[in-house]
Amino acid sequence: MAERTPEKLVIIGNGMAPGRMLEELFEKAPGRYQVTIFNAEPRVNYDRIMLSPVLSGEKEYEEIIIHGDGWYIKHGITLYKGHKIVAIDRNAKTVTSDHGVTESYDKLVIATGSVPFIIPVPGKDLRGVITYRDLDDVQAMLLAAQSREKAVVIGGGLLGLEAAAGLAQRGMDVTVLHVMPTLMERQLDPAAGYLLQKAVEGRGIKVITKANTKRIVGEEKVEGIELDDGRIIPATLVVMAVGIRPSAGLAKDAGLAVNRGIVVDAGMQTSDGDIMALGECAEVGGMVYGLVAPLYEMARVAASHLAGDRKAAFVHSDTPTKLKVTGINLYSVGDFADGDGREEIVLRDATAGIYKRLVLKENRIIGTVLYGETTDGAWFNDLLKRGTDITEMRDTLIFGQAYQGGAPLDPTAAVAALPDDAEICGCNGVCKGKIVSTITGKGLTSLDEVRAHTKASASCGSCTGLVEQLMSLTLGEGYNPAAVQPMCNCTELGHDDVRRLIKAKGLKTIPAVMQELEWKTSCGCAKCRPALNYYLVCDWPDEYADDYQSRFINERVHANIQKDGTYSVVPRMWGGVTNSQELRAIADVVDKFNVPLVKVTGGQRIDLLGIEKEDLPSVWADLGKAGFVSGQAYAKGLRTVKTCVGSQWCRFGTQDSTGLGIRIEKFMWGSWTPAKLKMAVSGCPRNCAEATCKDIGVICVDSGFEIHFAGAAGLDIKGTEVLGLVKTEDEALEHIVALTQMYREQARYLERIYKWAKRIGLDEIRRQIMDDAEKRKAYYDRFVFSQKFAQVDPWSERVSGKDKHEFRPMATVGFNQAAE
Amino acid sequence: MNWIAIGQISDIPLRGARCVKTPIGKIAVFRTAENEVFAIEDHCPHKGGPLSQGIVHGTAVTCPLHNWVISLETGKALGADEGAVRTIPVKNDNGALFIALENLALAAAE
Numbered sequence: 001m002a003e004r005t006p007e008k009l010v011i012i013g014n015g016m017a018p019g020r021m022l023e024e025l026f027e028k029a030p031g032r033y034q035v036t037i038f039n040a041e042p043r044v045n046y047d048r049i050m051l052s053p054v055l056s057g058e059k060e061y062e063e064i065i066i067h068g069d070g071w072y073i074k075h076g077i078t079l080y081k082g083h084k085i086v087a088i089d090r091n092a093k094t095v096t097s098d099h100g101v102t103e104s105y106d107k108l109v110i111a112t113g114s115v116p117f118i119i120p121v122p123g124k125d126l127r128g129v130i131t132y133r134d135l136d137d138v139q140a141m142l143l144a145a146q147s148r149e150k151a152v153v154i155g156g157g158l159l160g161l162e163a164a165a166g167l168a169q170r171g172m173d174v175t176v177l178h179v180m181p182t183l184m185e186r187q188l189d190p191a192a193g194y195l196l197q198k199a200v201e202g203r204g205i206k207v208i209t210k211a212n213t214k215r216i217v218g219e220e221k222v223e224g225i226e227l228d229d230g231r232i233i234p235a236t237l238v239v240m241a242v243g244i245r246p247s248a249g250l251a252k253d254a255g256l257a258v259n260r261g262i263v264v265d266a267g268m269q270t271s272d273g274d275i276m277a278l279g280e281c282a283e284v285g286g287m288v289y290g291l292v293a294p295l296y297e298m299a300r301v302a303a304s305h306l307a308g309d310r311k312a313a314f315v316h317s318d319t320p321t322k323l324k325v326t327g328i329n330l331y332s333v334g335d336f337a338d339g340d341g342r343e344e345i346v347l348r349d350a351t352a353g354i355y356k357r358l359v360l361k362e363n364r365i366i367g368t369v370l371y372g373e374t375t376d377g378a379w380f381n382d383l384l385k386r387g388t389d390i391t392e393m394r395d396t397l398i399f400g401q402a403y404q405g406g407a408p409l410d411p412t413a414a415v416a417a418l419p420d421d422a423e424i425c426g427c428n429g430v431c432k433g434k435i436v437s438t439i440t441g442k443g444l445t446s447l448d449e450v451r452a453h454t455k456a457s458a459s460c461g462s463c464t465g466l467v468e469q470l471m472s473l474t475l476g477e478g479y480n481p482a483a484v485q486p487m488c489n490c491t492e493l494g495h496d497d498v499r500r501l502i503k504a505k506g507l508k509t510i511p512a513v514m515q516e517l518e519w520k521t522s523c524g525c526a527k528c529r530p531a532l533n534y535y536l537v538c539d540w541p542d543e544y545a546d547d548y549q550s551r552f553i554n555e556r557v558h559a560n561i562q563k564d565g566t567y568s569v570v571p572r573m574w575g576g577v578t579n580s581q582e583l584r585a586i587a588d589v590v591d592k593f594n595v596p597l598v599k600v601t602g603g604q605r606i607d608l609l610g611i612e613k614e615d616l617p618s619v620w621a622d623l624g625k626a627g628f629v630s631g632q633a634y635a636k637g638l639r640t641v642k643t644c645v646g647s648q649w650c651r652f653g654t655q656d657s658t659g660l661g662i663r664i665e666k667f668m669w670g671s672w673t674p675a676k677l678k679m680a681v682s683g684c685p686r687n688c689a690e691a692t693c694k695d696i697g698v699i700c701v702d703s704g705f706e707i708h709f710a711g712a713a714g715l716d717i718k719g720t721e722v723l724g725l726v727k728t729e730d731e732a733l734e735h736i737v738a739l740t741q742m743y744r745e746q747a748r749y750l751e752r753i754y755k756w757a758k759r760i761g762l763d764e765i766r767r768q769i770m771d772d773a774e775k776r777k778a779y780y781d782r783f784v785f786s787q788k789f790a791q792v793d794p795w796s797e798r799v800s801g802k803d804k805h806e807f808r809p810m811a812t813v814g815f816n817q818a819a820e
Numbered sequence: 821m822n823w824i825a826i827g828q829i830s831d832i833p834l835r836g837a838r839c840v841k842t843p844i845g846k847i848a849v850f851r852t853a854e855n856e857v858f859a860i861e862d863h864c865p866h867k868g869g870p871l872s873q874g875i876v877h878g879t880a881v882t883c884p885l886h887n888w889v890i891s892l893e894t895g896k897a898l899g900a901d902e903g904a905v906r907t908i909p910v911k912n913d914n915g916a917l918f919i920a921l922e923n924l925a926l927a928a929a930e
Contacts, residue, residue, distance in 0.1 A: 452900035523835065523853045526875040526882030526889070549835040553873040553884040561884055565870040810838035810849060811826040814921045 006034040009306065010095055010103050012085045012250070013111035014039035016048055017279035017295040019066055021109070024303035026075055032307065035077045036103050038095065041134055042082035044069060048134070049292055052325070055138050055166030088254035090272055107274055107306060110251055110262060114244035114280035114290065119154065123216030129238045132163045144237040145170035152176075152225050152235040154213055156183040158323060160241035161200060165325040167239070168205050175233055176200070177211040177225070179242075187321040187332040191348075192355050192371040199328050199353070208233075246281045246288050261288045266313035268302040278302045284314050291319045293419065320381055322374075329370075331377035334384050335359065336367030345398045356398055363391045376400035378417025415469040424470065425456040425463045435467065439474045447471065448489070488527035490519050495748035499535055508540050510547055524550075531749035534636065537672050538744050541786035548803070554634035557806050558794045559616055567616060568609040570633035571623050572669065575643040575662035575681075576604025585626030589619055603640030603678060605631055617807055620795035629669075629793040636750070637672045638679075641665040642690065646683030646700065655700035657683035660729055664736060670791040671783070674747035674756070677740065692720045695753040696736055701725075705732040709739060709765075710757040718754055721762050724770040738779035739769050745782075823911055823918035829857060830915065837872040837881070842921060847908055848872035849917065850892050852879055858892035859910040859919050865890075865903030 011018045014037050022035065050064040072079045083097035088108070096102045116131035118124055130140050141163070144151070148171045153164045156178030168174045176183075182193030183200070197207050212228040216238060224234040246261030257263040257271040261283030268276045268284070278298040280290055289295055297314060304312035320333035336359045347356040352372065358380065359367035364387050368380040379401040383390060396403045418424075420433030438444065438454045450467060451457055457464040471479045484494040491498070498517065507513045510532050514524060524532070529550035536544040548556050559567035571586070586606055590598055596610035611619055620630075633639060641664050644650065646657030661681040671677075680691035681698040691697025693713035697720055699706040704727040711720035723739065726732050742765065747756040757765055768775045798807075832838045832851040839862055840847045846862035848871050856879065862872045869885030879892045889898040895907040909920035 449900075521878060523877050525877045526887065529875060529877065549833055549876065552875065557873075561870075561873060563867070563869075563885065565868075565873075805831060805833065805836075805838060809841045809846070810831055812841040813824045813826060813919075814842040814844075 006032060007106040008104060009033035009035045009107045009109065010105035011035065011037045011109045011111060012095065013037075013113055013279065013281075014041065014045050014079065015111060015113050015279060016045065016066065016292060017113075017299050018109060018111040019045040020296050020299035021111075021278065021303045021306075022075070022077075024300055025306050028303055028307035028309075033107070035075065036080070036105075037072075037077060038080045038083045038085050038097055038101075038103075040082070040084040041136075043135065044072070044079070044081075046135065051132075051135065051138050052162035052166055054135075055141060055163065056169045057166075061135060085250060088250060088275075090254055090275070093274065105274070107276070109302065109306075110270070110275065110277040110281060111279045112247040112250060112281045115247045116240060117243040117245050118240055119213060119242055121213055121215050123218060123222070124240075126216055126218045126222045126238075127220055128218070128222035128236055129216060129240065132159055132239055132241045133244075141167060141237070141239065142170065145172050147236060148172060149236040150175070150234050151237040151239065152233055153239045153241060154225075155239075155241035155243070156180070156207065156209070157186065157241065157243070158184060158321065160239070161196075161323060162325055163239050163241055164200070164205050165203065167237075168203055172237070174204075175206040175208065175235070177213060177227070177233070178207065178209045179212060181209050183207065183209070184321075184323075184330075187369075188330065188371070189336050189357060189369050191346075191357070192330065192332070192369050195353065195355055195371050196323075196328065196330060244280065244290055246283065248281055251277065251281070259283050259286075266301070266315075267305050267310065268298055268314065269305070276302055276305070285316060287316060289319075291321070293317075293319045296421070317385065318381075320377060329372055329374045331370040331374040332368065333377070333381050334365070334367035336369055342366070345394075347398045358398060360390070363389050363394075365390060382416075415466060416473055424466050425454075430454050430456040432470065435470050436474050439471060444471075445475065445478060447485075487531060488525055490514075490521040490524050490528050491517060493517060495531065498532070499539075499746075499748075502535055502539055508536065508543055509545075510536065510550060534672060534674065534749050538786070541789045555636070557613065557616065557803075558630050558632075558634060558798065559611070559613075560634045562609065564610075566610045566612055568607050568633075569611055569616070569619055569623075570601065570605050570607050570631035571628035572631040572665075573605050574665050575641055575658050577643075577658060577662065578606075582626055582628065585623060585628070589622050592622065593619055601633070601640075603633070604642045605633065605640060607633070614807055614809075617798050621799045624793075624796050624799055628795075630795045632669065635672065636675050638665070638668045638670070638677050640678055641668075642678075642680035642694075644681075644683045644688035646681075650683055650688075652686055653683035653700070654702050655683060655705065655729075657681040657689065657698070657700050660698065660700075660705075660732065661689075663729065664733060667733060668737065668740065668783075668787075670793075671740070671744070671787060672790065673740065673744050675750050675752045677743075677753065679736075693718070694720065696739065698732060698736070704728070707732060707735055707739075710754040710762070712752060712754045714752075716754070721757065723766060734776065734780050735769055737783050738776040739765070741779040741783040742768060745779075821909065821920040824921050826917050826919055828915050829855070829912060829917055831917075832857075835876040837874075837876060839870075839872050840919065846870070846872070847919065848881075849910065849919070850876055850881060852876060852892070857910050857912050857917060859908035860890070860892060860895050861905040861908070863905060864888055865897060865905055866901065871905070 044065060045067040047064040047066050050059055053059040054061055083099055085095050086098050087096045094102050094104045116133045130137055145167055151167050151172045151174045153160045153176045156176050164174045164176045182190045183196050184193055201207055214226045214228050216222055217224045217226055222238050224232050226232050248258045248262045251262040252258040262270055262277040262281050264270050264277050264282050264284050268278050270277050279295050301312045301314045318334045320331055323330050341361055343360045345358045354372035357369045358365055365380060365384040370377050390397055418432050422432045424430055424432050424435060435454050435456050442453055444450050457467045486492050487495055501517055505516055507516055513532050530552055533547050533550040537546055553561050559569050561567055593615055595608045599607045601607050641661040643658045643661030647653035647655055677695045679696045680689040680694045682689040682691040683700045685699055691699055692708055693711040697708040704725055706725050707723040708720035709723050712718040726735055743753050743756055826840050834851060835853050837848050837850045840849055847859050848862035850858045862870050864871055864883040866886055866888045869883040871881050871883055871890055873884045874881040880889050880898060882889050888901050891898050896904045911918040
């Protein structure tokens with residue numbers, strides 16, 4: 001197929017609607033258009049909805065950028081910043097900017113947005129009178145707010161109230177003037193408007209309703225506002241937020257059909273076949289829009305048409321309103337005027353400041369106003385949109401979804417209510433719409449597939465729950481997260497079944513496991529092989545020959561691989577204690593091998609970073625001469641036992657925590673565990689060794705040793721649970737060892753102790769370790785047995801020549817030819 | 821083709837890899853469980869991870885840095901990831917291994 005020359009797409013305006021349109025277009029028809037954008041504002045595309053948080057100081061401008069400069073470069077877009085288009089020549093098919101740049105187009109998209117409405121009163125042009133529309137306005141307000149003087153906001157609608165709240169938060173004395181009897185009368189009924197006014201006044205903002213501005217007073221600069229009734233309100237800043245009107249002048253000058261906005265059909269087409277319009281400047285079906293959801297819908301439709309799909313059509317839907325003022329919750333959607341044939345259900349709780357009103361017509365919700373408690377907003381809106389007959393649940397409807405006896409509580413409701421652009425995975429920046437469309441588009445049915453295709457929850461995993469809910473939402477019955485998750489794609493069996501069968505069938509090699517348990521692949525994968533290797537090491541310590549080729553590189557070469565392919569080396573410092581001779585040896589190694597970075601770790605160790613793989617054995621040899629062994633900082637195994645200085649030095653210490661920590665570490669080093677195992681011993685409840693967020697921790701007290709476990713301070717933060725109190729060091733060691741062995745035998749590979757404990761149940765663990773002396777002893781004995789085979793220093797083995805092949809290139813070739 | 825000797829197949833562990841240093845970077849030479857030998861650039865198409873350090877399974881390797889799975893036969897990323905590394909011709913002559921480097925030298929000169 002011959003390369004098609006890209007068509008020229010010119011866009012006037014760089015707001016959220018055209019930004020979204022381009023995102024959709026680049027997905028639907030990559031490379032089809034060469035895009036040029038003229039932006040009257042001298043900046044990239046940012047999230048205008050978030051201007052209020054910027055004003056109030058809850059966000060920075062950088063945080064609300066949607067497309068940074070890199071995005072434009074990546075998509076080959078020419079962006080003229082600060083260029084306002086002054087003329088469209090439809091015959092020549094060109095546009096010209098105020099800086100004299102002329103561009104020709106095949107397709108033109110007008111997205112000029114809207115302009116704030118300025119009430120035509122004397123003094124409207126004075127210095128200090130501004131509108132609230134873009135970042136420049138916010139910056140002007142922030143500058144004015146530094147004076148801490150008086151401000152007047154004209155307009156008690158959404159934007160006006162957000163501006164007032166922001167200015168008040170910045171320290172200004174703010175008065176809101178509103179021409180109607182109640183605030184936000186277009187979105188709220190009078191009762192909710194009244195509650196809102198009380199809440200706004202509660203923040204120290206004065207509200208004057210039925211306030212008609214007669215003129216703005218001042219010589220050069222604004223000094224105050226005079227109302228119809230003669231009252232004068234002093235102010236050094238006046239913000240007009242009385243509404244917007246579509247910015248359609250340019251289109252009108254070009255001879256396009258313009259009514260309130262630029263008239264477009266349901267496909268966003270203007271009266272000129274090569275020109276489209278979308279966003280706040282467009283009028284579709286006789287309506288103009290100012291909220292983001294319908295504007296994004298326009299963007300979707302426009303992108304489809306540009307990509308060649310002529311069927312996409314814009315459909316009107318009611319958009320819920322939310323006020324972005326922290327601490328004030330209100331939600332409204334639909335039609336809530338009184339009228340014939342309409343009924344209402346109202347709930348008021350004056351003490352709690354809650355007001356809910358549902359407007360019904362023919363047993364269907366047509367309007368909803370919620371104030372103070374808005375969690376059911378999405379559900380009511382859903383009933384409204386679907387036109388659900390609510391006769392059956394009418395008695396309890398107002399109490400919300402949780403009170404509908406018949407319908408089971410749907411845990412996915414919250415996720416269902418999220419907008420498509422809501423970010424689900426923060427690590428990879430994946431939004432809900434992308435996940436849902438990929439699931440349906442590619443027919444995905446498992447979490448792994450969703451991770452592979454969208455990257456959602458593929459990094460830190462903390463959004464896995466949300467992703468799973470989206471999957472149930474999208475696939476319905478087709479997705480059952482409760483079903484046993486197979487270990488990997490090589491088997492249908494889950495980890496627990498595999499562990500059970502290894503013991504039951506006496507399987508003692510990886511090939512035996514794969515053969516007997518009918519693995520689907522010839523030699524497994526990078527997920528199952530390390531898991532199987534661990535299970536076999538754990539279950540048959542004396543018989544199983546560790547398969548190094550099934551270990552992750554770090555455990556294979558006993559160092560931590562870094563992003564540049566070098567390694568880090570952490571020697572063991574028992575209990576975090578060292579001395580001058582050890583430090584000198586480390587310093588010598590640093591000098592000899594030009595170690596780029598020496599860093600103290602969170603586990604009270606010293607980390608040498610940036611060591612070439614080939615140097616590892618020599619580094620270990622030098623460290624070994626000083627008595628160092630591997631710190632196993634790379635292992636799914638015992639890592640470190642942190643300690644405080646305890647009774648030996650500390651005036652608060654109750655026991656020798658340093659000594660106990662060293663004793664535990666010397667007893668347990670070298671053991672492999674399902675996931676890494678970090679410990680700490682604190683000498684008193686002040687807990688300087690931070691033992692209460694460790695996998696296993698000890699808090700020494702006068703009466704003995706309190707053993708803790710199942711803490712976490714990584715992706716999850718979790719304080720430990722108390723296993724129990726024991727009197728002596730010997731008992732403490734026995735209990736800790738037994739607990740570790742129970743975890744080693746039961747947990748799934750890579751499952752940290754807190755996740756295992758949650759699955760097994762804390763009481764069950766306490767019963768077996770604290771109460772059942774026989775069980776405890778058996779666990780202890782099995783651990784001690786396995787240590788006979790595990791406590792071999794891997795570094796000295798390799799210094800003596802083991803696994804030589806790992807640390808040398810196989811050959812060095814070709815350099816002579818290259819020199820020719 | 822100009823075959824260059826790089827060593828014996830027994831130098832490489834089963835389901836393992838070794839590196840060969842060349843003027844244009846490291847080449848990873850793999851030996852699978854079935855005793856097949858493959859050579860590819862030692863540079864993951866994702867973030868440049870050393871593929872020679874990964875776990876070898878079937879005729880694929882999983883990159884140690886971010887778990888991309890690369891086919892040893894084609895050099896292409898498997899699964900949903902997209903990207904590829906160059907494959908290098910490799911010959912197994914009764915256990916003696918050779919790679920053809922002229923393509924590489926050519927590429928380096930370009």
